[in-house]
Amino acid sequence: MSNNCIFCKIIGNEISSVSLYEDDDFKVIMDISPAAKGHAVLIPKKHFANLFEMDENTASKVFVVVAKVAKAIKEELNCDGLNILQNNGEAAGQTVFHFHIHFIPRYYKDSVDITWGHDRYGEGEAESIAEAIRARIV
Numbered sequence: 001m002s003n004n005c006i007f008c009k010i011i012g013n014e015i016s017s018v019s020l021y022e023d024d025d026f027k028v029i030m031d032i033s034p035a036a037k038g039h040a041v042l043i044p045k046k047h048f049a050n051l052f053e054m055d056e057n058t059a060s061k062v063f064v065v066v067a068k069v070a071k072a073i074k075e076e077l078n079c080d081g082l083n084i085l086q087n088n089g090e091a092a093g094q095t096v097f098h099f100h101i102h103f104i105p106r107y108y109k110d111s112v113d114i115t116w117g118h119d120r121y122g123e124g125e126a127e128s129i130a131e132a133i134r135a136r137i138v
């Protein structure tokens with residue numbers, strides 16, 4: 001539990017939420033301010049500010065739950081697609097600093113905007129960036 005963390009308060013039932021799923025490690029709730037109807041967020045019960053702080057045991061369990069919930073959302077809402085989105089750091093759009101994963105139902109003619117432009121690599125640039133990152137993967 002981290003002081004003044006809205007998601008820790010939701011986990012501790014100090015703040016109410018609409019729950020979709022709960023187990024020993026995670027809770028999935030409806031987002032209070034949805035990008036689309038059915039927008040949900042998965043929250044680990046332990047406080048990690050972001051992915052960089054998450055332990056390997058929790059990380060290894062996350063996508064098992066994501067897949068279960070994603071399939072149920074797709075089945076029930078019959079959406080055309082679903083974005084799984086996870087922001088780390090203010091620069092990446094994170095506003096609640098307790099790790100979470102968004103489930104955003106998508107429809108061909110919706111107005112949800114999750115897009116980016118496309119940069120280009122110079123000669124050998126992708127290879128040298130990859131080499132430097134590879135050396136840090138533990």
Ligand code: 5GP
Nearest residue numbers: 006017029030031032033087093094095096
């Ligand atoms: P972020 O921008 O950090 O990736 O996403 C934070 C999300 O948490 C936002 O989509 C926001 O609507 C949602 N959120 C913030 N406060 C609450 C709350 O008190 N209850 C619920 N259910 N969602 C919240």
Ligand code: ZN
Nearest residue numbers: 005008047098
């Ligand atoms: Zn927290």
